[in-house]
Amino acid sequence: MGLFERYLSVWVALCIGTGVWLGHRVPNAFSHIAALEYAHVNLAMAVLIWLMIYPMMIQIDFSALKNVGKRPKGLLLTLVINWLIKPFTMALLGWLFFKGLFVNWVDPQSAEEYIAGMILLGVAPCTAMVFVWSQLTRGDANYTLVQVSINDLIMIVAFAPITAFLLGISDIQVPWETLLLSVILYVVLPLVAGVITRKRLNQANDSHRLQGFIRTLKPWSIIGLLATVVLLFGFQAQTILDTPLVIGLIAIPLLIQTYGIFAIAYFAAKKMKLPHNIAAPACMISTSNFFELAVAVAISLFGLHSGAALATVVGVLVEVPVMLSLVWFANRTRHWFDELEAFDNQSPK
Numbered sequence: 001m002g003l004f005e006r007y008l009s010v011w012v013a014l015c016i017g018t019g020v021w022l023g024h025r026v027p028n029a030f031s032h033i034a035a036l037e038y039a040h041v042n043l044a045m046a047v048l049i050w051l052m053i054y055p056m057m058i059q060i061d062f063s064a065l066k067n068v069g070k071r072p073k074g075l076l077l078t079l080v081i082n083w084l085i086k087p088f089t090m091a092l093l094g095w096l097f098f099k100g101l102f103v104n105w106v107d108p109q110s111a112e113e114y115i116a117g118m119i120l121l122g123v124a125p126c127t128a129m130v131f132v133w134s135q136l137t138r139g140d141a142n143y144t145l146v147q148v149s150i151n152d153l154i155m156i157v158a159f160a161p162i163t164a165f166l167l168g169i170s171d172i173q174v175p176w177e178t179l180l181l182s183v184i185l186y187v188v189l190p191l192v193a194g195v196i197t198r199k200r201l202n203q204a205n206d207s208h209r210l211q212g213f214i215r216t217l218k219p220w221s222i223i224g225l226l227a228t229v230v231l232l233f234g235f236q237a238q239t240i241l242d243t244p245l246v247i248g249l250i251a252i253p254l255l256i257q258t259y260g261i262f263a264i265a266y267f268a269a270k271k272m273k274l275p276h277n278i279a280a281p282a283c284m285i286s287t288s289n290f291f292e293l294a295v296a297v298a299i300s301l302f303g304l305h306s307g308a309a310l311a312t313v314v315g316v317l318v319e320v321p322v323m324l325s326l327v328w329f330a331n332r333t334r335h336w337f338d339e340l341e342a343f344d345n346q347s348p349k
Contacts, residue, residue: 011222012324015229022230023237030234039177045231046185051224053131053186055217056141057194058201058210071143074269074278078147081265081286082125083158089261090122091115091166093253102249110307114250117298117311119166122257123159124297125151126288128186129323130281132225133288136327139281145191147285152183155290163297229320236313243310250314258322262287266330269337276337280330288323291316 023030036043094115098106106114127148134144201210233240240247265286269279294312302308 011226012229012320015226016233016321019230019233020237020240023234024241027238030231030237033231034235039181041181041185045228048224048228048231049128049186050190052221052228053128054190054193055214055221056131056135057145057190058198058214058217071274071278073272074143074274074282075147075150077265077268077272077274078151078282078285079154081261081268082151083154083162085264086125086257086261086286087119087122087162087166090257091119093257094118097249097253105249106246113302113307114311116167116302117294117306117308117315118250118253118257120163120294120297120308121254121289121291121312121315123163123166124290124293125155126285127152127183127290129288129319130285132221133284133323133327134281135221137280137284137330138277139284140277143278144281144285147282151285156180159293225320232316232320236317239310239313240317246310247314247317250311251318254315254318255322258287258318259326262326274337276330276334279337280334283330284323284326287326288319289315291319 033044034042098111098114103111130144130148131141133139134141197213198210201213262283265283266279269283274282291312294315295309298306298308298312
């Protein structure tokens with residue numbers, strides 16, 4: 001691992017502190033950046049996410065995609081966790097904490113909105129950032145692309161009805177512009193750019209040229225991640241400083257949900273004897289959230305300053321540090337899956 005990857009948690013911690021400090025010291029600058037949006041998609045964030053995932057898209061080999069269908073268990077794991085388990089455990093935890101354990105610390109109206117925000121996070125599986133987590137765990141880039149693509153297709157038809165069911169209302173207004181624009185910006189366009197780049201670099205059948213270009217871009221991918229962290233925490237600096245107790249209360253069930261879902265997915269992946277380069281990205285997809293969509297829906301349904309919007313923002317704040325800890329854990333436990341795969345390969349068929 002290079003310098004960036006080896007000390008990534010340190011850089012992220014520094015960026016969190018820098019983002020909060022800058023957001024407090026120069027709030028107007030972040031307000032102007034936040035205003036650069038279309039259909040609730042922030043354009044500055046879109047550029048940085050592009051910077052993160054474009055190098056990963058270059059690594060995708062379409063000739064290898066045909067082999068994905070030979071290993072469907074990784075796809076099955078992702079779909080079951082994302083659509084049959086995760087939304088419902090998030091709703092259960094929200095109800096348990098804000099209708100039970102924290103009932104004396106928050107008013108009933110705020111509690112309802114916090115639960116709604118948590119549900120919106122739980123029903124929106126991650127899209128763009130998954131490619132970052134996949135790369136950091138040395139995941140199969142081709143398989144990750146298929147997992148993300150299938151999730152996006154399901155999300156288009158399943159997000160609204162599951163959200164409506166869990167919130168107990170029938171008039172959920174999904175910002176389709178946000179959903180479709182995000183998929184185009186964060187998946188389709190970077191993928192097309194990556195395919196074109198890979199094709200041109202491969203014209204001379206020089207694999208060294210392709211790998212050299214990827215190595216050159218790799219640090220910029222990490223820089224994109226770190227700049228994203230600075231922006232996210234800068235946008236919410238005043239909220240973090242003004243309401244630390246509420247943020248802490250919301251963060252507790254979100255942390256339990258995140259680590260709990262990862263534990264379920266990782267245990268299932270081990271039992272299913274998935275190779276690590278499929279198991280790790282599958283678990284990351286199951287664990288992380290499509291926070292752009294969750295925040296946009298919370299604002300459109302409940303308002304910019306609602307408890308639901310705050311809950312989705314807290315989800316954004318905890319996601320990067322938590323996912324980095326899970327990347328570290330997945331990398332440290334790679335041998336669990338290597339041993340299972342070796343044993344499975346030696347077993348008589």
